[in-house]
Amino acid sequence: MLIQRGGLKVVAGLGVSGVSAVNFLHEKGYQVAVTDSREVPPGHDQIPATVKTSFGQLDQELLLQAEEIIISPGLDPKIPEILAAIAQGIPVVSEIQILRRATDKAIVAITGSNAKSTVTTLIGLMAKDAGKKVAVGGNLGRPALDLTKDDPELYILELSSFQLETTSNLNADVAVVLNLSEDHLDRHGDMFAYHTAKHRIFQGVKKVVHNRDDSLTRPLVPDATPMQSFGLNAPDLNQYGLLREDDGTMWLSRGRERLIKSSDIYIQGTHNVANALACLALGEAIGLPLDSMLNTLKDFKGLEHRCEFVKEVHGVRYYNDSKGTNIGATLAAIDGLGAAIEPQHAKVAIILGGQGKGQDFTALRNSLQKYVKVAVLIGEDQPIIETALQGTTTLLHAESLKQAVELCQKHTHENDVVLLSPACASFDMFTGYPQRGHRFVEYVNELN
Known part of the structure; x- marks a missing residue:
């Protein structure tokens, strides 16, 4: 039998984190209700039948009866129904707040505009490989409150600005x-x-890691708080950064100590080197052994469809960045991989195209001129892309993704890189970017 504790907890907004919050509070014996503006919210069939529900609009009356409101990250706390509750002194909290109350175990907390998922996944693997009982989730993968079922010694959480609010x-x-x-x-x-x-x-x-290359990431915290930084320049003593040799070799380093060559890790590109350095600093803060972390880093191939290393064929590395569905993502991939290729005469062959969504592809011109030896165009917006990129590098056309992969192989040599980062949606040829990425991997694996 459930013990009814305290006043009413109202979950505002269902979906993945809302379902998790309802089930967690219900199992703990709290009186729980849930409201959602949608008539049939996702997850409505995954909560106990005894939980009071009010769907179709946010139930103002129900919210005002709450002892506490647990708001889903997709709901803006500034909407009138929530502001009315706040005006009555009713606390509005995230499911992350509920997790913090429910456990005294260590939390590694990660946020940022980009790269959160890569860093969260990699530091999670580093902790696991070092023998820690770890649970990884939050804004990525499993909702935070579901992680309590694992009874971990360490939580590694990716957090969005919506959750942190x-x-x-x-x-x-x-x-x-x-x-x-x-x-x-x-x-x-x-x-x-x-x-x-x-x-x-x-x-x-308790401890802070910040990005030296981005002053907005450095917090105002008490002077006694231990702080460690990472960045793409030469690091000061005990900080993480890059040391560059005269021949262009780049070393991930801690102070003057060279740890691993950038060319010895699968995740390539300066953006990924920064992610690796961030993980090493986070790992040090929670006491993970350096040797173990470097071994994990060496084996990590990145997240699927995000500059994911596929394989090397005749000295050419192939990368699947099918999630590069806009120009910004593709620029990060070209610039990141282009700047990291060794030796410097080696270049990128890129597969571009699909549905361009009205974007201005001239934004790619500088990066193509600097790093790309050939761009193979696919999909329905080939003519638009060709017009925008004319004169930057060799432009070729392919009828299919398979043909594009074969053309890239034909035009590359040892140390070059082949990159699928289309800067476009995929629905003209595929069901979505995952299918496009899987097909690319399949065609690369057929090369000989």
Whole structure:
């Protein structure tokens, strides 16, 4: 029999994290209700029948009866129904806040505008390989409250600005804001509010990791808080960074100590080197052995469809960045891989194209001129892309992705890189970017 505790907990907004919150609170014996503006919200069939539900609109009356409201990250706390509850003094919190209350175990907290998922996944693997009982999730993969079922000794959480907005005093063992660029301004209003939401991750933090190359990631915390930085320049003593040799070799380093060559890891590109350095700093903060972390890093192939290393064929490395569905993502991939290729005469062959969504492809011109030896165009917007990129590099056309892969093989030599990063949606040829990525991997594996 459930013990009914305290007042009513109302979950506002269902979906993945809402379902997780309802089930967690119900199992703990709390009186729970849930409201959602959708008539049939996702996950409505995954909660106990005894939980009171009010769907079709946010139930103002129900919200005002709450002892506490647990708000789903997809709901803006500034909507009238939530503001009315706040005006009555009803606390509005995230599921992350509920997790913090429910456990005294260590938390590694990760946020940023880009690369959160890569860093969260990699530091999770580093901790697991070092023998820690770890649970990884939050904004990535499993919802935070579901992770409590694993009874881990360590939580590694990817957190969004939406989750952090209603989280106070997370008291993480170590926290990082990886980088900050304009994002979600439609929700936060301006860059200052977005920055403020992200920096809530540092409330009560025991150790801080920040990005030297991005001053917006450095928090205002008490002077006694241990801080460690990572960046793509030569690091000071005890910090993480890059040391460059005269021949162009780049070493991931801690102070003057060279740890691993950038060419010895699968995840290539300066953006991924920064991610690796961030993980090493986070791992040090929670006491992971350096040798173990470097072994994990050496084997990590990246996340599927995000500059994911596929294989090497005749000295040419193939990368699947099918999730590069816009120009910004493709620029990061070209610049990141292009700058990291050794020796410097080696170049990138890129597969571009699909549905261009009205983007201005001239934004790719500089990077193509600098790093790309051949661009193979596929999909329905080939003519638009060709017009925008004329004169930058060799442009070829392919009728299919398979033919594009074969053309890339034909035009590359040892040390070159082949990159699928289309800068376009895929629906003209595929069901979505995952199918496009899987096909690319399949065709690369057929090469000989």
